[in-house]
Amino acid sequence: MMLLFCAAQTKAQELYPSTEPASAMSAKSVGLRLETSLFPSFDSPNDIAIQNKTSYRLNPEFMWGINKKWMAHLNFYASNIHQNDFRFEGSNVYVKYRFFSSDEVQSHFRVAVYGKVSAINNAIQYHEINLAGDNSGIGAGIIATQLIHKVALSFTGGYLRSMNNLKDNLSPTQARNGFNYSFSTGYLFLPMNYTSYKQINLNLYVEFLGKSNPASKENYLDFAPALQLILNSIMRLDFIYQKQFLGNMLRINNTLFLFRFEYNLLNAYK
Amino acid sequence: MRRIISSIIIWLLAFNAASAQFTKVELQAAGLTCSMCSKAVDKQLRTLDFVDSVGIDLSHATFMLFFKKDKPIAFDQIKKKVEDAGFSVAKLKATYRFDNFKVESNSSFTYSTSTFYFLNATSTTLNGATTFKIVDKGFVSDKEYQKYAPQIGTKATVGNSLIHTYHVII
Numbered sequence: 001m002m003l004l005f006c007a008a009q010t011k012a013q014e015l016y017p018s019t020e021p022a023s024a025m026s027a028k029s030v031g032l033r034l035e036t037s038l039f040p041s042f043d044s045p046n047d048i049a050i051q052n053k054t055s056y057r058l059n060p061e062f063m064w065g066i067n068k069k070w071m072a073h074l075n076f077y078a079s080n081i082h083q084n085d086f087r088f089e090g091s092n093v094y095v096k097y098r099f100f101s102s103d104e105v106q107s108h109f110r111v112a113v114y115g116k117v118s119a120i121n122n123a124i125q126y127h128e129i130n131l132a133g134d135n136s137g138i139g140a141g142i143i144a145t146q147l148i149h150k151v152a153l154s155f156t157g158g159y160l161r162s163m164n165n166l167k168d169n170l171s172p173t174q175a176r177n178g179f180n181y182s183f184s185t186g187y188l189f190l191p192m193n194y195t196s197y198k199q200i201n202l203n204l205y206v207e208f209l210g211k212s213n214p215a216s217k218e219n220y221l222d223f224a225p226a227l228q229l230i231l232n233s234i235m236r237l238d239f240i241y242q243k244q245f246l247g248n249m250l251r252i253n254n255t256l257f258l259f260r261f262e263y264n265l266l267n268a269y270k
Numbered sequence: 271m272r273r274i275i276s277s278i279i280i281w282l283l284a285f286n287a288a289s290a291q292f293t294k295v296e297l298q299a300a301g302l303t304c305s306m307c308s309k310a311v312d313k314q315l316r317t318l319d320f321v322d323s324v325g326i327d328l329s330h331a332t333f334m335l336f337f338k339k340d341k342p343i344a345f346d347q348i349k350k351k352v353e354d355a356g357f358s359v360a361k362l363k364a365t366y367r368f369d370n371f372k373v374e375s376n377s378s379f380t381y382s383t384s385t386f387y388f389l390n391a392t393s394t395t396l397n398g399a400t401t402f403k404i405v406d407k408g409f410v411s412d413k414e415y416q417k418y419a420p421q422i423g424t425k426a427t428v429g430n431s432l433i434h435t436y437h438v439i440i
Contacts, residue, residue, distance in 0.1 A: 015304060068353050233309040234309065
């Protein structure tokens with residue numbers, strides 16, 4: 001009986017920590033994020049000397065709900081990954097357009113497309129095309145998010161094109177073209193019953209994140225469980241552990257810890 | 271004497287307003303799964319100049335709208351605000367205070383710049399607070415709208431900016 005009660009109260013969640021859902025932000029709202037990634041030295045897949053330290057990256061992010069269909073993110077990156085001192089690396093712009101939405105009371109299906117452009121000043125040392133701090137380039141893709149009763153599922157598929165970084169060029173062994181894909185699911189763990197905006201929400205997520213460089217046949221697939229707290233219905237804390245379980249791609253690290261703080265200003269302007 | 275007359279006028283106006291007006295709207299949003307999403311809808315609804323206060327039943331994603339006395343209520347604006355928050359209206363029930371209003375099949379009443387057609391009315395007289403549901407596109411789920419679409423027919427759902435046409439069931 002208790003189990004039945006729990007099952008009936010469990011609700012799906014789609015505020016995915018490691019990917020974007022197809023849903024858009026509230027119009028005329030602004031969100032601020034501060035993200036810290038930690039790349040521990042023990043799980044470095046390569047011999048690059050720079051890996052004999054714990055690397056970390058800071059990522060302030062500004063989010064803007066332009067209208068009900070369009071939203072944009074502006075990211076800045078700084079880290080000590082590619083050199084010993086901590087320094088500013090560059091930025092990227094992400095734009096998402098939700099073009100399909102079918103809503104029912106207990107379910108919805110939404111589809112969005114996105115585009116990304118990054119300009120990065122790092123040395124190019126790895127084979128992963130990462131527009132979030134390591135590579136200059138462009139990316140585009142499609143996101144489909146389905147919510148059915150108590151399950152929220154989301155798929156992302158995208159194309160990545162790397163370009164020369166601001167002060168370093170791609171070598172012949174580094175990929176120009178790549179693909180990214182992800183599968184995410186999540187659910188609301190607490191509260192059992194929504195009664196107030198002040199209740200702390202606890203959400204749990206499981207995400208699978210992958211990339212492929214077809215020319216060099218390099219791939220990876222990461223498993224990324226995450227815990228999320230929503231405070232006062234406007235603040236969000238994400239704790240993510242990301243671990244490679246399949247792959248042969250030369251990348252910064254096979255283990256990643258990520259912490260994110262998000263604050264939303266709803267109806268930030270008229 | 272002038273004070274007495276003016277109070278009578280104010281009282282009459284207030285009585286008039288109370289005798290034929292919307293008293294509240296109950297709105298259920300579709301696709302809401304988190305308190306953050308509900309808060310976004312809540313905040314959007316509060317920006318409407320005719321909304322006085324918003325109550326919420328979070329577990330059912332249902333909002334109660336209460337209105338200012340002196341401003342006309344625009345239902346298309348309510349729908350737009352829910353959509354601006356990234357969601358849609360699954361159900362909208364409005365409570366209107368009728369004053370001996372005779373309903374026949376296909377009869378309608380006009381409020382501000384909106385006309386409301388009764389889709390399922392049998393001959394009756396409405397008196398006092400009566401709740402009805404708007405069934406036009408965007409005010410119910412797509413699936414439910416398909417059920418009413420033949421009855422609504424080709425008549426404009428939400429018309430031009432000057433006159434709005436709504437279809438309701440009691």
